[in-house]
């Protein structure tokens with residue numbers, strides 16, 4: 379069964395129709411890439427899934443059950459986590475503090491309740507140890523990390539919290555070749571845990587390499603939903619620009 383489904387999703391910002399009846403589904407362990415030109419509606423779609431905006435039409439269902447009153451809190455309860463381009467990391471906090479932000483484990487109770495720093499350090503070391511990307515130490519300040527290492531921290535947060543669906547908004551946009559490669563490895567680690575991943579990217583070669591399936595948005599509507607091994611890079615570019623149409627579903 380699909381982990382998450384949208385049916386006829388619509389989003390209207392005043393006169394602008396950002397999403398036009400988008401039908402979408404993703405299953406556990408699947409990596410789906412969402413591609414489209416600037417303004418095609420990709421960020422709007424991710425915001426609707428993460429509960430940041432309320433769609434003006436259509437439905438979202440999780441394991442077949444309709445999600446009503448969707449909000450960032452309900453998304454989190456459902457196991458949906460979004461890693462935005464700016465990563466939402468606090469520069470002045472350490473790697474461990476960032477991974478736990480707002481969800482620190484505690485020990486003791488009542489007035490004796492304290493953040494369990496020892497447990498935090500042990501759990502973070504375990505998660506970071508399981509990553510292919512080298513992050514200096516759980517105690518390192520995020521301000522001192524490279525772009526790729528920061529991505530690794532943001533993605534580690536999803537692994538530690540056993541997120542079921544991770545929405546990655548342009549994870550390699552601001553990175554060099556080597557750093558991008560590291561992030562690709564980290565995405566592989568996350569996928570190895572069985573999480574479903576929705577990857578937004580303008581990097582078509584990377585999308586072709588990583589995705590099981592590619593969904594193309596054009597002017598807010600779904601222009602294609604194809605298996606990555608059944609299309610070429612050229613096909614995807616043509617679908618994004620509108621030079622080619624594919625009507626058959628995978």
Ligand SMILES: Nc1ncnc2c1ncn2[C@@H]1O[C@H](COP(=O)(O)OP(=O)(O)OP(=O)(O)O)[C@@H](O)[C@H]1O
Pocket residue numbers: 391394395396414415416417418419420421422423
């Ligand atoms: N808060 C908003 N208010 C009004 N219009 C908006 C808002 N957010 C997005 N839009 C419009 O909705 C459309 C879709 O925008 P969206 O950001 O989802 O596209 P995108 O595919 O993510 O683009 P990009 O690749 O440039 O990030 C655009 O026409 C955009 O101008």
